[in-house]
Amino acid sequence: xxxxxxxxxxxxxxxxxxxxxxxxxxxxxxxxxxxxxxxxxxxxxxxxxxxxxxxxxxxxxxxxxxxxxxxxxxxxxxxxxxxxxxxxxxxxxxxxxxxxxxxxxxxxxxxxxxxxxxxxxxxxxxxxxxxxxxxxxxxxxxxxxxxxxxxxxxxxxxxxxxxxxxxxxxxxxxxxxxxxxxxxxxxxxxxxxxxxxxxxxxxxxxxxxxxxxxxxxxxxxxxxxxxxxxxxxxxxxxxxxxxxxxxxxxxxxxxxxxxxxxxxxxxxxxxxxxxxxxxxxxxxxxxxxxx
Amino acid sequence: xxxxxxxxxxxxxxxxxxxxxxxxxxxxxxxxxxxxxxxxxxxxxxxxxxxxxxxxxxxxxxxxxxxxxxxxxxxxxxxxxxxxxxxxxxxxxxxxxxxxxxxxxxxxxxxxxxxxxxxxxxxxxxxxxxxxxxxxxxxxxxxxxxxxxxxxxxxxxxxxxxxxxxxxxxxxxxxxxxxxxxxxxxxxxxxxxxxxxxxxxxxxxxxxxxxxxxxxxxxxxxxxxxx
Numbered sequence: 001x002x003x004x005x006x007x008x009x010x011x012x013x014x015x016x017x018x019x020x021x022x023x024x025x026x027x028x029x030x031x032x033x034x035x036x037x038x039x040x041x042x043x044x045x046x047x048x049x050x051x052x053x054x055x056x057x058x059x060x061x062x063x064x065x066x067x068x069x070x071x072x073x074x075x076x077x078x079x080x081x082x083x084x085x086x087x088x089x090x091x092x093x094x095x096x097x098x099x100x101x102x103x104x105x106x107x108x109x110x111x112x113x114x115x116x117x118x119x120x121x122x123x124x125x126x127x128x129x130x131x132x133x134x135x136x137x138x139x140x141x142x143x144x145x146x147x148x149x150x151x152x153x154x155x156x157x158x159x160x161x162x163x164x165x166x167x168x169x170x171x172x173x174x175x176x177x178x179x180x181x182x183x184x185x186x187x188x189x190x191x192x193x194x195x196x197x198x199x200x201x202x203x204x205x206x207x208x209x210x211x212x213x214x215x216x217x218x219x220x221x222x223x224x225x226x227x228x229x230x231x232x233x234x235x236x237x238x239x240x241x242x243x244x245x246x247x248x249x250x251x252x253x254x255x256x257x258x259x260x261x262x263x264x265x266x267x268x269x270x271x272x273x274x275x276x277x278x279x280x281x282x283x284x285x286x287x288x289x290x291x
Numbered sequence: 292x293x294x295x296x297x298x299x300x301x302x303x304x305x306x307x308x309x310x311x312x313x314x315x316x317x318x319x320x321x322x323x324x325x326x327x328x329x330x331x332x333x334x335x336x337x338x339x340x341x342x343x344x345x346x347x348x349x350x351x352x353x354x355x356x357x358x359x360x361x362x363x364x365x366x367x368x369x370x371x372x373x374x375x376x377x378x379x380x381x382x383x384x385x386x387x388x389x390x391x392x393x394x395x396x397x398x399x400x401x402x403x404x405x406x407x408x409x410x411x412x413x414x415x416x417x418x419x420x421x422x423x424x425x426x427x428x429x430x431x432x433x434x435x436x437x438x439x440x441x442x443x444x445x446x447x448x449x450x451x452x453x454x455x456x457x458x459x460x461x462x463x464x465x466x467x468x469x470x471x472x473x474x475x476x477x478x479x480x481x482x483x484x485x486x487x488x489x490x491x492x493x494x495x496x497x498x499x500x501x502x503x504x505x506x507x508x509x510x511x512x513x514x515x516x517x518x
Contacts, residue, residue: 001294028297044297049304064308065370066348105307108350108370113419114301117310123301128380145301153302157293161300178300215341216348217308288348 002150004157006195006249009150014189020181020191021143024150043142043149048125048287050101053111057100059105064106066288069218073100090133098125098229103224115152115161118217119175121225123148126179126232128251130186140186147185148178151198154180158250159257163210164269166260168224171203173256176228183236192244196233199252204231206252207259209267213276214285220275303420306369311396312342312349314391315416317369318513320358322424322436323400325510327410331381334359337388339483341394342416355398363513364420395425422423422458430481436512438467438485440497443507447473447480451503462494479505499509 002024003009013023028039056062058077063070073096079085080092080129089159098121105111105120114123123145152161155174160166177198205228213219245252266273275281305314324331336355338346346352350370350488357372358364359381368375376383390397394415402410413426425433427442434440445451452471459466473480490509498507 024297031294031296039297043301046301046304047445065350070499108306108308108313108353110304110367111307111367112302112304113310116419117305117307117314120307146297149297149300153295153297156295156300164418214348215345289345 021146096131122175180232195249215271298409314420316354337399
């Protein structure tokens with residue numbers, strides 16, 4: 001059975017001298033009683049869905065079913081191509097990728113929930129952007145998704161991945177933590193460094209509420225996928241420089257869960273608080289559901 | 292503590308925007324259509340709670356119609372399902388309803404078939420694309436569709452369950468979960484039985500021949516296959 005804490009995960013990986021992704025693959029083979037090929041092929045299929053969702057809305061202006069969001073990934077893509085950006089082509093392309101998946105999702109296109117549909121832009125954007133920069137192979141990108149899944153399993157066991165239960169910190173926060181850990185391993189970091197990155201990402205988003213305008217997975221969700229992507233990428237660099245989280249991953253995950261439970265229901269996906277009930281938020285809601 | 296698969300965390304592969312309001316809705320409707328069986332002429336969807344309040348923005352209506360058309364939750368044609376249903380001459384009606392003290396994402400399917408018979412199936416989308424069917428034609432049931440499922444209505448006499456389980460045993464099919472429901476002793480009873488492996492055609496035919504069985508349905512799980 002998959003270990004229940006980050007501490008155990010680091011211990012077992014260190015002892016066997018394997019990365020998190022290898023441990024995660026081995027556990028999945030055992031749990032699903034399938035071959036290594038079957039398990040990695042399934043993840044590769046997921047990777048292909050991610051490649052497509054993170055590209056499509058950069059090349060085509062995609063609009064959501066409600067009409068609330070759309071066309072922004074296309075804008076960022078063209079801005080990134082200008083090369084006159086402040087944070088560089090790499091970061092702008094990553095932002096465009098994140099938004100592309102979120103826009104495709106809101107337009108009833110095909111995505112891979114990771115861990116949820118609302119946060120589906122972060123992991124593809126982070127892993128594919130880092131992979132492109134570091135010239136990683138498709139197999140290495142697939143491995144990165146296993147690192148992310150391993151970290152996600154521990155969060156799911158000790159906290160929650162659902163916005164209705166834990167707020168946006170549980171969805172976009174977990175997605176960004178998983179993604180950052182994946183990139184750290186991709187860059188040659190240790191399992192301890194990977195979880196340090198995950199811890200830092202969650203600390204920096206701790207307390208973020210889930211307040212979808214009109215109850216739809218669009219505003220502010222799509223742009224929070226961008227924020228999570230940027231945080232995951234910068235934190236990977238931070239950790240690879242030698243900085244580590246003073247608060248261990250397991251403590252941070254427990255804190256995140258507690259904070260989620262302390263949030264009033266209004267701030268947990270019910271669309272009864274936060275930006276959902278601002279004058280603009282309510283106006284959008286009225287326009288969408290007017291009939 | 293639940294033993295998660297990596298694909299519970301990264302996945303499902305689905306059509307957005309919402310695993311509960313879109314992917315789960317498509318899955319519910321697909322299972323409901325397969326329970327009803329036969330050619331469908333009309334479906335009225337009674338939408339409860341969050342389903343009734345936000346179904347348009349989440350595309351729940353399109354996902355439900357897609358499921359009735361037997362589309363998979365990851366089929367990119369879901370967004371055109373209402374038009375497809377119209378082309379196929381299937382009447383689709385959405386009605387907001389109060390279904391009582393049930394999960395906020397609940398829908399009741401009133402399915403009319405070509406032969407005029409009506410099936411009523413109620414289920415909830417319980418999160419992450421997972422579903423629970425809990426009422427078929429007024430009879431309480433409980434199954435998730437994650438495993439191969441046998442649904443049967445039979446005369447409540449001694450030995451029926453043993454006949455079914457013997458047939459499954461002969462085919463080396465392990466029973467994962469079994470529930471029996473009846474309103475009155477000796478009258479008609481319902482059973483839902485979930486298995487670990489696909490129920491073979493042979494086993495289905497043998498089970499269909501059991502004399503006490505009034506009707507039996509086999510629901511296979513919706514598993515991500517070729518995209």
